[in-house]
Amino acid sequence: MPRDPLIGIVGKPSSGKSTTLNSLTDASAKVGAFPFTTIDPNKATGYLQVECACARFGKQDLCKPNYGWCTNGKRHIPILLLDVAGLVPGAHKGLGLGNKFLDDLRQADSLIHVVDVSGTTDANGKATRGYDPLNDVEWLQDEIRLWVEGNLEKRWGSIVRRHTATKSSIVDTLLTQFAGYSANGVMIQRALDRLDNVGKLEEWDKDKITEVVKAFMAEKFPTVLALNKIDHPDSDKNVSKIILKYPETKAVLTSAITEVFLRKLVKQNYIKYEEGTEFIDTLEDLPDSNLKVMDEKLINRVENIKDLVLYRFGSTGVVQVLQAATDILGLVPVYTVRNISSFTSGNGTNVFRDCMLIRKGTPVARVARHIMGDVTIASIEGIGGIRVSEDDIVDVGKNDILSFKIVPGGKKLD
Numbered sequence: 001m002p003r004d005p006l007i008g009i010v011g012k013p014s015s016g017k018s019t020t021l022n023s024l025t026d027a028s029a030k031v032g033a034f035p036f037t038t039i040d041p042n043k044a045t046g047y048l049q050v051e052c053a054c055a056r057f058g059k060q061d062l063c064k065p066n067y068g069w070c071t072n073g074k075r076h077i078p079i080l081l082l083d084v085a086g087l088v089p090g091a092h093k094g095l096g097l098g099n100k101f102l103d104d105l106r107q108a109d110s111l112i113h114v115v116d117v118s119g120t121t122d123a124n125g126k127a128t129r130g131y132d133p134l135n136d137v138e139w140l141q142d143e144i145r146l147w148v149e150g151n152l153e154k155r156w157g158s159i160v161r162r163h164t165a166t167k168s169s170i171v172d173t174l175l176t177q178f179a180g181y182s183a184n185g186v187m188i189q190r191a192l193d194r195l196d197n198v199g200k201l202e203e204w205d206k207d208k209i210t211e212v213v214k215a216f217m218a219e220k221f222p223t224v225l226a227l228n229k230i231d232h233p234d235s236d237k238n239v240s241k242i243i244l245k246y247p248e249t250k251a252v253l254t255s256a257i258t259e260v261f262l263r264k265l266v267k268q269n270y271i272k273y274e275e276g277t278e279f280i281d282t283l284e285d286l287p288d289s290n291l292k293v294m295d296e297k298l299i300n301r302v303e304n305i306k307d308l309v310l311y312r313f314g315s316t317g318v319v320q321v322l323q324a325a326t327d328i329l330g331l332v333p334v335y336t337v338r339n340i341s342s343f344t345s346g347n348g349t350n351v352f353r354d355c356m357l358i359r360k361g362t363p364v365a366r367v368a369r370h371i372m373g374d375v376t377i378a379s380i381e382g383i384g385g386i387r388v389s390e391d392d393i394v395d396v397g398k399n400d401i402l403s404f405k406i407v408p409g410g411k412k413l414d
């Protein structure tokens with residue numbers, strides 16, 4: 001049964017991981033300017049913003065999710081985030097928190113790499129000026145690769161002997177080695193497909209192993225860059241450098257601290273703010289509202305935030321970075337309903353109560369089993385009550401609203 005997706009937040013100390021996590025979760029992960037304030041991996045629930053199915057059918061007023069919430073057709077779906085504790089150069093050799101970091105990472109499906117683009121912290125997270133954050137993009141990837149490679153190389157002799165003796169396929173041999181990273185055969189095959197020439201495993205040299213590990217990493221740890229601290233004046237030039245050097249890598253500009261601050265102002269009832277947008281309303285904008293009066297200092301701060309972040313970049317970016325991290329995994333929100341005409345679940349009038357994130361290409365029967373375990377499916381219906389076959393696959397806007405009819409007490413057939 002597939003498990004729930006997990007997004008890992010990685011980055012050097014003081015890059016803004018905890019702040020990013022807080023901005024996405026409202027949890028209170030400890031925030032501090034010193035390296036290693038985050039000692040233990042910190043799992044928290046974030047909320048992914050998507051256009052809800054209710055908006056397709058004009059049923060926004062009736063939408064009441066069982067988990068998360070939906071406002072005017074914008075649904076917030078819970079998703080598990082993992083704050084991975086302080087990684088420093090040399091971690092694969094045990095420096096910093098060393099392999100602990102890397103072991104935590106195994107569970108993640110995709111990564112948000114928080115990069116401090118202000119250049120005010122060095123590779124170890126210590127305060128400085130003019131540091132080049134391009135280095136961080138490189139060494140972090142290298143650390144993960146060297147760790148995976150090290151684990152392979154330690155046993156390479158016996159891996160090759162076993163591979164030859166058992167006449168295994170390369171996928172099977174690598175599967176045994178990479179099972180600890182929650183890898184599966186499909187993932188390994190996709191990694192091998194990235195290579196021009198796979199050759200024979202028993203003839204792989206060090207360079208070839210590096211190539212294979214890099215391909216595996218691209219599949220196992222698809223990464224989005226959160227170019228954080230864009231509110232800082234030195235950030236612009238660093239952002240351009242990174243984007244130029246890594247045009248293929250998805251990068252989102254973020255100011256996590258701004259998002260945390262804005263959410264605080266919302267809680268204190270000073271502003272109305274739509275997360276993920278550039279729109280803020282104050283009492284001045286909404287004189288008839290119950291918003292609180294802000295003093296001069298606060299007004300100036302909010303104006304600064306608008307000028308430096310929101311109007312320049314369109315948002316604080318944190319909502320978008322989480323969307324990007326689920327996009328690279330190909331996750332689609334799938335809504336399961338009891339009644340395919342009314343979209344309700346049971347007798348109530350509320351619609352689209354259940355929703356989960358499923359990988360594109362998953363057969364709908366697997367979605368049913370993900371929710372209900374090993375059941376016998378009598379029939380599956382999609383929009384308009386149209387029958388959907390068990391093997392039909394989930395895609396964006398396709399087979400993403402489903403109703404399962406189960407044989408009562410039935411045993412699984414296959």
Ligand SMILES: Nc1nc2c(ncn2[C@@H]2O[C@H](COP(=O)(O)OP(=O)(O)OP(=O)(O)O)[C@@H](O)[C@H]2O)c(=O)[nH]1
Nearest residue numbers: 014015016017018019032035036038229255256257
């Ligand atoms: N200017 C600016 N500062 C930020 C931003 N995000 C985080 N910071 C600051 O950067 C410092 C480090 O932030 P943390 O979130 O604790 O960093 P971390 O990566 O979790 O650090 P460790 O726990 O040491 O691994 C804090 O002083 C934050 O206030 C941002 O968007 N802009």
